[in-house]
Amino acid sequence: xxxxxxxxxxxxxxxxxxxxxxxxxxxLIYSAFALLFAFFGVAGLYELLGAxxxxxTQLLIYVGGILVLLLFGVMLTHKLYDLDLRSExxxxxxxxxxxxxxxxxxxxxAVKTRxxxxxxxxxxxxxxxxxxxxxxxxxxxxxxxxxLLLVALMGAAMIVRRKRDA
Amino acid sequence: MIGLPHxxxxxxxxxxxxxxxxxxxxxxxxxxxxIELILNSANLNLVAFSRYGPGNLQGQLFAxxxxxIAAAEVAVALAIVLTMYRLRRTPNLDEADFxxx
Numbered sequence: 001x002x003x004x005x006x007x008x009x010x011x012x013x014x015x016x017x018x019x020x021x022x023x024x025x026x027x028l029i030y031s032a033f034a035l036l037f038a039f040f041g042v043a044g045l046y047e048l049l050g051a052x053x054x055x056x057t058q059l060l061i062y063v064g065g066i067l068v069l070l071l072f073g074v075m076l077t078h079k080l081y082d083l084d085l086r087s088e089x090x091x092x093x094x095x096x097x098x099x100x101x102x103x104x105x106x107x108x109x110a111v112k113t114r115x116x117x118x119x120x121x122x123x124x125x126x127x128x129x130x131x132x133x134x135x136x137x138x139x140x141x142x143x144x145x146x147x148l149l150l151v152a153l154m155g156a157a158m159i160v161r162r163k164r165d166a
Numbered sequence: 167m168i169g170l171p172h173x174x175x176x177x178x179x180x181x182x183x184x185x186x187x188x189x190x191x192x193x194x195x196x197x198x199x200x201i202e203l204i205l206n207s208a209n210l211n212l213v214a215f216s217r218y219g220p221g222n223l224q225g226q227l228f229a230x231x232x233x234x235i236a237a238a239e240v241a242v243a244l245a246i247v248l249t250m251y252r253l254r255r256t257p258n259l260d261e262a263d264f265x266x267x
Contacts, residue, residue, distance in 0.1 A: 090191075103181075
């Protein structure tokens with residue numbers, strides 16, 4: 001096996017195993033920490049695909065931001081003396097059927113379809129090009145995304161605010 | 167030789183596991199984790215097609231926009247979950263039946 005294949009299989013195994021722990025673990029804290037490894041594995045796959053800026057973004061935003069936010073969510077929605085933080089599972093068998101069917105269908109499509117692959121993008125530094133695209137032809141979506149982030153943060157602060165008379 | 171289908175299969179596995187989390191978990195924060203897995207699988211698809219496709223950066227740009235929207239979504243969703251916990255003292259989704267007539 002080539003080194004690329006070895007690295008791919010290692011990261012793919014980390015990602016999928018951690019995602020399985022996220023979904024199947026009994027404790028919410030275990031789920032949250034397995035999510036860290038899942039994000040990390042996906043970042044490794046990005047790096048392998050030549051998306052260096054996106055891999056760094058994944059680590060910064062997902063691991064540094066979203067995961068911490070989710071941990072806050074876990075902590076704030078349980079009583080302080082509630083140490084085990086169980087998360088119950090409902091309708092496991094029907095859900096498993098649906099998910100196995102979905103995976104089978106998607107994997108079959110991925111393998112059977114003759115994808116119209118182009119010349120491909122050889123791994124090269126992408127940060128400068130991404131910056132030029134954001135400030136050039138993608139300026140409007142970029143600004144819209146910034147406004148969306150601002151509105152979402154203000155909305156989140158408004159939603160959790162305690163009413164004065166409540 | 168690692169090609170496009172390898173990445174698509176990893177992404178399909180991530181998507182299915184995230185779907186399993188969304189379908190079977192009662193805890194709202196855990197359902198959010200499943201949604202994050204689903205968004206990550208979509209991102210992996212976008213980047214893989216960008217790498218093996220036409221050879222430009224548009225897939226990666228889309229993936230960055232997805233990350234931005236995921237951050238906004240988690241902030242708002244956690245605000246809603248916290249408010250729900252304050253009103254009902256439970257993080258479980260099936261007990262959040264405020265709108266039942």
